[in-house]
Amino acid sequence: MALTTDIPETVQWSGKTVPVYPMETVSFGRLLSQEPAELEKVLRCCETEGFFYIDLQGIDGRRMLDDQQKTLDLMHRFFESPLEEKNQYGLVAPHLGLYEPVGSRTGVFENTKDGYEMVKVSRDEVQKSSPHIPSIIKNSPDIGILENAIAGCNIVTKTILSSLSTALGLSGAARFENTHRNDRASSTTLAMMHYIPSDPDVDQKIGHQKHTDISSLTLLFSEQWGLQIRPPRAREFGFIKPKPGCAIVNVGDSLRFASGHKMQSCIHRVVPFDPTEHRYSIAYFLRAEDETMFTDSEGRYITAGQWHDEKFFAFTDIPEMQATAYPPTMLLGGMVEEDDEEVLKGGLPTGTVNEIAVDA
Numbered sequence: 001m002a003l004t005t006d007i008p009e010t011v012q013w014s015g016k017t018v019p020v021y022p023m024e025t026v027s028f029g030r031l032l033s034q035e036p037a038e039l040e041k042v043l044r045c046c047e048t049e050g051f052f053y054i055d056l057q058g059i060d061g062r063r064m065l066d067d068q069q070k071t072l073d074l075m076h077r078f079f080e081s082p083l084e085e086k087n088q089y090g091l092v093a094p095h096l097g098l099y100e101p102v103g104s105r106t107g108v109f110e111n112t113k114d115g116y117e118m119v120k121v122s123r124d125e126v127q128k129s130s131p132h133i134p135s136i137i138k139n140s141p142d143i144g145i146l147e148n149a150i151a152g153c154n155i156v157t158k159t160i161l162s163s164l165s166t167a168l169g170l171s172g173a174a175r176f177e178n179t180h181r182n183d184r185a186s187s188t189t190l191a192m193m194h195y196i197p198s199d200p201d202v203d204q205k206i207g208h209q210k211h212t213d214i215s216s217l218t219l220l221f222s223e224q225w226g227l228q229i230r231p232p233r234a235r236e237f238g239f240i241k242p243k244p245g246c247a248i249v250n251v252g253d254s255l256r257f258a259s260g261h262k263m264q265s266c267i268h269r270v271v272p273f274d275p276t277e278h279r280y281s282i283a284y285f286l287r288a289e290d291e292t293m294f295t296d297s298e299g300r301y302i303t304a305g306q307w308h309d310e311k312f313f314a315f316t317d318i319p320e321m322q323a324t325a326y327p328p329t330m331l332l333g334g335m336v337e338e339d340d341e342e343v344l345k346g347g348l349p350t351g352t353v354n355e356i357a358v359d360a
């Protein structure tokens with residue numbers, strides 16, 4: 001990729017000038033037809049940055065955008081309900097972590113807790129005759145909305161997975177889809193998040209701490225600003241602009257490990273872009289079958305299930321425990337944060353994604 005001559009876009013946030021990182025857009029329709037140029041593009045995105053937009057505006061993807069709107073309506077209804085009803089079951093198990101109130105995890109800035117509440121519906125669970133989900137959404141219209149959203153996200157992420165397998169020349173059992181079979185147990189889940197208004201200067205519950213995802217692929221829908229990424233070799237976090245008609249895709253740790261650590265599991269976090277705003281996001285985490293084996297960031301040969309459970313608990317621990325109780329690279333899945341000096345020595349002017357890709 002050539003060095004871009006475009007002037008990098010920036011935005012004013014919290015009294016600072018912050019980059020807005022450009023990202024490639026991959027067409028869902030072209031991936032469905034396995035067009036060679038699109039396959040190459042999606043592989044390049046995963047190997048260089050680990051993040052891209054997927055354009056869902058064609059006839060095949062539009063239904064997923066409708067599902068997103070219906071899910072948003074459901075989320076508004078759910079999150080406006082009394083806390084006792086939302087938290088009917090509490091956190092029963094990592095796989096069935098249904099509802100998490102605001103402040104359950106570490107926050108985005110030092111000495112803060114997170115600034116979002118979340119309800120998760122597991123793909124395996126929603127298909128049961130009586131799924132274990134809070135009563136507010138346990139009715140057939142709502143289960144229908146959730147099933148459609150999960151099935152749509154599954155089609156999009158599996159299409160990306162199969163495109164990556166093809167682009168890498170993988171065949172038969174070696175293809176990534178073969179460790180993501182629909183009828184095998186996995187922690188694949190739809191997470192619906194509501195970030196409360198919070199002001200970094202005064203509030204103690206803010207945003208979503210920096211991390212990489214446990215998943216193989218994450219499909220993220222949000223119409224609002226707040227997501228920041230720190231792409232490989234970038235010297236600072238920058239915003240990702242919401243793009244109408246598109247969802248955001250990122251590679252998670254499991255696919256990075258399955259690809260022999262060649263794909264990038266991009267570091268990201270969420271900050272309050274506008275301290276007065278409620279922010280809503282929907283993330284589908286396509287995860288590998290629980291029994292899948294890979295070599296993690298510590299060189300351990302472990303199952304996807306173990307990686308999920310360990311990292312899940314690492315997320316909810318206090319920072320002191322996060323620093324001591326788990327493999328040091330766990331929260332970032334082995335991705336390194338380039339320190340500013342190192343990047344500057346390398347002669348990169350500012351951290352835009354295009355510039356970073358030059359010598360990736």
Ligand SMILES: O=C(O)CCC(=O)C(=O)O
Pocket residue numbers: 191193208213220222226227268269270281283
């Ligand atoms: O809310 C968002 O935009 C991103 C959430 C996220 O990174 C996650 O749940 O892993």
Ligand SMILES: [Fe+2]
Pocket residue numbers: 211212213268
């Ligand atoms: Fe994430």
